Amino acid sequence: xxxxxxxxxxxxxxxxxxxxxxxxxxxxxxxxxxxxxxxxxxxxxxxxxxxxxxxxxxxxxxxxxxxxxxxxxxxxxxxxxxxxxxxxxxxxxxxxxxxxxxxxxxxxxxxxxxxxxxxxxxxxxxxxxxxxxxxxxxxxxxxxxxxxxxxxxxxxxxxxxxxxxxxxxxxxxxxxxxxxxxxxxxxxxxxxxxxxxxxxxxxxxxxxxxxxxx
Numbered sequence: 001x002x003x004x005x006x007x008x009x010x011x012x013x014x015x016x017x018x019x020x021x022x023x024x025x026x027x028x029x030x031x032x033x034x035x036x037x038x039x040x041x042x043x044x045x046x047x048x049x050x051x052x053x054x055x056x057x058x059x060x061x062x063x064x065x066x067x068x069x070x071x072x073x074x075x076x077x078x079x080x081x082x083x084x085x086x087x088x089x090x091x092x093x094x095x096x097x098x099x100x101x102x103x104x105x106x107x108x109x110x111x112x113x114x115x116x117x118x119x120x121x122x123x124x125x126x127x128x129x130x131x132x133x134x135x136x137x138x139x140x141x142x143x144x145x146x147x148x149x150x151x152x153x154x155x156x157x158x159x160x161x162x163x164x165x166x167x168x169x170x171x172x173x174x175x176x177x178x179x180x181x182x183x184x185x186x187x188x189x190x191x192x193x194x195x196x197x198x199x200x201x202x203x204x205x206x207x208x209x210x211x212x213x214x
Contacts, residue, residue: 029177038196065096078161098132
């Protein structure tokens with residue numbers, strides 16, 4: 001299933017380069033059980049439509065740059081029920097993962113075009129162009145950049161009419177827990193936007209239907 005990047009203000013100061021790799025800032029809003037809700041705008045030559053989307057984080061390991069979770073898309077035209085997928089994510093921490101994707105049919109130019117959609121990425125661009133951002137110290141940066149790759153459908157078959165061949169470029173705001181991103185798949189409509197906000201009531205404020213992940 002195919003995610004936007006909010007027009008957040010650019011941080012007044014960018015962390016300098018550092019030979020020591022440190023994990024991204026710990027954030028209580030990016031933790032196991034946290035739920036988010038919002039919309040995904042899906043556009044085509046014929047029309048533009050917005051799906052309601054819910055996301056829940058099922059696992060998070062900042063030390064190894066890993067997280068995973070479920071994504072539930074509602075009011076999908078070709079589906080009779082909400083469509084749930086399981087995704088795994090790479091956290092750009094310059095230790096485990098850099099801004100260079102290097103897979104999933106994404107070229108360096110694709111990476112640059114998508115990361116540049118995030119206003120808060122602009123202060124990092126010059127260093128990313130030099131070494132993929134390997135020498136950046138992102139430990140105190142107020143945003144966390146990630147890639148989310150859907151792995152399989154949880155509650156429907158692959159004949160549901162949707163594709164999970166692509167992946168999301170994602171930006172997470174540590175200040176308010178908002179998640180914004182763009183879906184990339186060379187065979188799908190470009191720059192499909194996802195905008196999510198952390199649910200106000202924390203872990204108890206949103207309830208998914210029960211699904212068993214295998």
